[in-house]
Each structure stands twice: as structure tokens, then as C-alpha cells.
Amino acid sequence: MSPKASKPLVPAKTDPAAIRNFCIIAHIDHGKSTLADRMLQLTGVVQPRDMKAQYLDRMDIERERGITIKSQAVRMPWEYAGETFAFHMIDTPGHVDFSYEVSRSLAACEGALLLVDAAQGIEAQTLANLYLAMEHELAIIPVLNKIDLPAAMPEKYAEELAHLIGCEPEDVLRVSGKTGEGVDALLDRIVEEIPAPVGQPDAPARAMIFDSVYDTYRGVVTFVRVVDGQLGHREKIQMMSTGVTHELLEIGVSSPEPEATKGLSVGEVGYLITGVKDVRQSKVGDTVTSANKPAEAIIGGYEDPKPMVFSGLFPIDGSDFPVLREALEKLQLNDAALNFEPETSTALGFGFRVGFLGLLHLEITRERLEQEYNLDLISTAPNVVYQVTAEDGEVLTVTNPSEFPEGKILEIREPVVDATIIVPAEYIGAVMELCQSRRGQLEGMDYLSEERVEIRYKMPLAEIVFDFFDQLKSRTKGYASLNWQAEGEQAADLVKVDILLQGDKVDAFSAITHRDHAYAYGVKMASKLKDLIPRQQFEVPIQAAIGSRIIARENIRAIRKDVLSKCYGGDISRKRKLLEKQKEGKKRMKMVGTVEVPQEAFIAALSSDEGNAKEKTKK
Incomplete structure (x- = not known):
């Protein structure tokens, strides 16, 4: 993260008329990150020897899955008509679960490149991001990407795009993020069509926080877009929502590696480092101002993401609970949308109830916890908030x-x-x-x-x-x-379906479902558990109930010893006596016995994917 110590500070203040702030919005896998790579190369901010595919996707899991999770901001120079312009480009995620990353990126821009795959056309997320950009009143440049593909149909999808935005099909740019074809024309178009930022250079400083990440060595790195005034090196700043003041240890721009500057002025996008160790002190959407000459009004236009889906995360080894707590706290530093609270389950022990934006967010978080912190986790079926x-x-x-x-x-x-x-x-x-x-x-x-x-x-x-x-x-x-x-x-009309083993509720298997689907859930869960729970010394009933009403039942038959094996012929009453004795013992055991549910059965029963469940039980 650290810029080279020998590097002189880049002069502050770029004329706002020479600044263009824009982001790239598109559906998943339509080539945002690859187009960003070509822009980095064409503008010369990344040397050919340092170049790698999806340069801005920094997390291991982003590179492994080929998706963008965190948005990234980059400053690039571009020569147009004999003048040098400063581009601030924000590469955003495409998946619906990370649309909060997109919404805060849009708040820092004046324009957006609407990118559509020339072989697939407009997709649902393209429309969603377009409507978001329209709400922010951004200038929109329609772009067809991947025109080098054999299956590309640029004419057909240019008409679709033109119809959607209300322009002519000829106005839709055709580019290839892979080969670089048409990218220089796109950069020229950005200068022509995206307006320069507007602000008051002499007013009290106001900058909007649109992202903050945690760096192990330097603490919180806060990304801001300056709206009015200017911020300088070593200046005292104030967070307007909390009133907390900090000293600016470093201020600069990402190009794409951090470069310290003497300050940031109207329209510029850059980063601030104050030495703070808690990301919650630099809240996304907050306004930063100068502590000596504070601004009066905060900048509006950004809402906190609200969790939509909740799931319980429990460590398979109970002693990993403190490790899980620490891991979640570290992830929360970089993920504003993640929130959690401790919970206990009689079946699964101590764990956390974690709020996510959707299933992909849940999956990514769980995968990061398992990969980065070597944790083995059980996650309960996802629920929503009622x-x-x-x-x-x-x-x-x-x-x-x-x-x-x-x-x-x-x-x-x-x-x-x-x-x-x-x-x-x-x-x-x-x-x-x-x-x-x-x-x-x-x-x-x-x-x-x-x-x-x-x-x-x-x-x-x-x-x-x-x-x-x-x-x-x-x-x-x-x-x-x-x-x-x-x-x-x-x-x-919703009901809670409880699963009872031997008459005792097992909280991990309970679910809130619609009354019409309750019977199906009860039957499915009872038959699943019948296959997963090993046979006991006594018969075990598995029941699904709504309140006190039983709606489904399965029985796990008892293991029986062959008590008649030593009886060779003789009186039948002797055999009956032995069987009655065994029956009495089983009955007595049923009254005092408890059902042991192996951990593997929990993992398998709570997994939505049958194949995945079987694979996990083998481990």
C-alpha cells in the first residue's frame, strides 16, 4: 500500500474543468474489469511488465471466481485535443448482492459507461444499474463490449441499447476489452460527453466518503470524492456525522497504486489516511470537512445497506468460537454491509447470527472465513427478517x-x-x-x-x-x-415448523414457512433425518409440528439383539419371556434415553444442495 518514500509529493489541485469522474456499470461477466485493464494500459499508468488480467481485482477470491466484489478507484491521465485530462475511473461489481458497492460509486461520479456484452445483450442487472445511474442523473455512454467474439451481434444489440436509452444505434460505441479495439475512441468520448465536476473551490471543504478499507500496516484507508473546497496534507479534518477529528497523515490519489499528493481539490477522487484503526469511524456516506473551518451541511445521497438474509454460522470445533469472532470483526472492517451478533443453539453450540445482502454475499463471506482463517463452519438455512x-x-x-x-x-x-x-x-x-x-x-x-x-x-x-x-x-x-x-x-399466512426428536425440539431444524408449504417441509425434513441419524438402542420418532399439532412423522427403528439365538427348541414360553424382557428394557430406555445426532447429520440436513451434503458427510 505504501508509496515509495523517495517519490516527491504530486502537486495538489487539478483544474476541475480537466477532471472526468465516471464508473463502469454492467451485468456480471460482461467485461468491466477487462475493459478497465485496457484503459490502464492505454493511459500508461500500468507498465506492460506489471500488467496482469483483472488488475483491479485484488482479493484472492475475486481472482479465483473471476468476479468483482469490491469497487476500485483509479486516476488516469488522457491527452485529448492537445490538453491533458484527469480521469477518475471506478470499476464496480456486477452481481445484485453487491449493488450497494455500485450505488456508492455512482454517488462519486458525473457519468457512467453502460457496458453490454455484444454476444448476450441486455441482462437484468444491466437494467438495474442503468436505473440507479439515472436516479443519480449521470451522463450515460452506451458501450457494446466483446465485439471480437464469433457469436457477437453488435447491430442487433446496438438497437436494443439505443431503444432502452433513447439514442441512435450509431451512437452506441463498439469496443473489445480483450483486444483493445475502440477503447481510445471511448476515452475520447468520455472527455466529450461526461460533464466536468462542479463545486465551490473557496467554500469550506466537503468530501464524501464512498469507500473505506482496512490496511494491516496503516489502518483505515478512506476513499473520498471532494465536492467543495480543498483538503491538504497534515490538515485537521472532522467527520460530520460523529464530530470526531483526526489529523491527515497522508492524502493522495490511486494511480492505480497509491501516490501521495499535497492535497485534493474540487472534483478530485483520492484517499485519506489518518492512522485510525476502526473502519466504523470513517463511515461510508459520511462527509469529511476541515476542523478549522467546518462546512454546515452534509452531502446527502447515500443510504446504508440493510441485510436482507440472515444465517447462523457455527464453528464445527467449539474451541474455534473466539477465532470466528475475530475473523468476522476483520471482515467487517472491509465490508460495510456485514453485521453479526452472538447466538447459541442447543444443537450446534456457540456461533453468530450474521446478516448478508444475499446468497452470494453469504457464500463469499463463508468461503473467505474458511480460506483465510482455516475455519470449518456449519451455516444454518438462510432466513429473512419477519x-x-x-x-x-x-x-x-x-x-x-x-x-x-x-x-x-x-x-x-x-x-x-x-x-x-x-x-x-x-x-x-x-x-x-x-x-x-x-x-x-x-x-x-x-x-x-x-x-x-x-x-x-x-x-x-x-x-x-x-x-x-x-x-x-x-x-x-x-x-x-x-x-x-x-x-x-x-x-x-406464515407458521413455524418445529422438528422434534423423541419429543424434544431441535432448534437448528426449525423453519418459518408459508402454511401451504409447511407439510412439504415437515415431510422432507423428517425423511432426510431418518436417513441421516444412526439407529439407537430404542425406537426414535421424528416429528414435524406446527405448535402442538403433528403434521408429519417418521420412525427410526431400534437396533435389536437376537436374544433367541441361544434357544434351541424347548418351550415357547421361555422364548416369549426373553422377548418380553427385551421389550421392557427398550421401553425403559426410551423413557430415559437421549438421541445423539452426529455433527455430519446436521451439516447434511442443513445443506440445501444434496450433492454437497453427501460430499461434506464423507469428510
């Missing part, structure tokens, strides 16, 4: 089935989302059937072109978070793309 009104009028927030109140309930409200699905026309029936089975309400349908349709549904979030995306992909042969965003709450 608002439960008890009979006495008290409203409870339930993030876990174990928090579900006993007794009569007046109303349960569940989160709903607006889902947008883009799919080839021949799969409309399959998609509608899937959405109806998941309690979806059709909101509308539009043809983007003759072959492609945008279908909009209002759906309960609980029906989406588990395996909806997998089902959607398998029913449409992988062609459908999905995007969703929170749209408030609705009342629903």
Missing part, C-alpha cells in the same frame, strides 16, 4: 425461527421484492410457472426485442433466497437473468 405482531400488540423482529413467539399471533409481515427476469420468449411459460409456485404476483411484461422479454414479479424474499436462482437457470437452460430489489413488506 415482523411479528403478538396478541398483546407487541411487534417483534424475528431473524431466527427460535425467536418466533409462542401463543396467538395477530399478524406476520414478510419482506417482498420487485424481481425482474430477462429471458428468451420461448421460456416465458416455464418462468411464470416457477414464479407462481413461489407466491409471485405478475406486475408486468415487456418485449425488449422480438426474442427477449422482461418479466416483472412481486415476490416474497423468503421464496427467492434459497434455491430460486438455481431453479430459474435450470428451467431456462441458463439463459434467464435475475435482478431484484427490496419493496417493503406484506402480511402473509
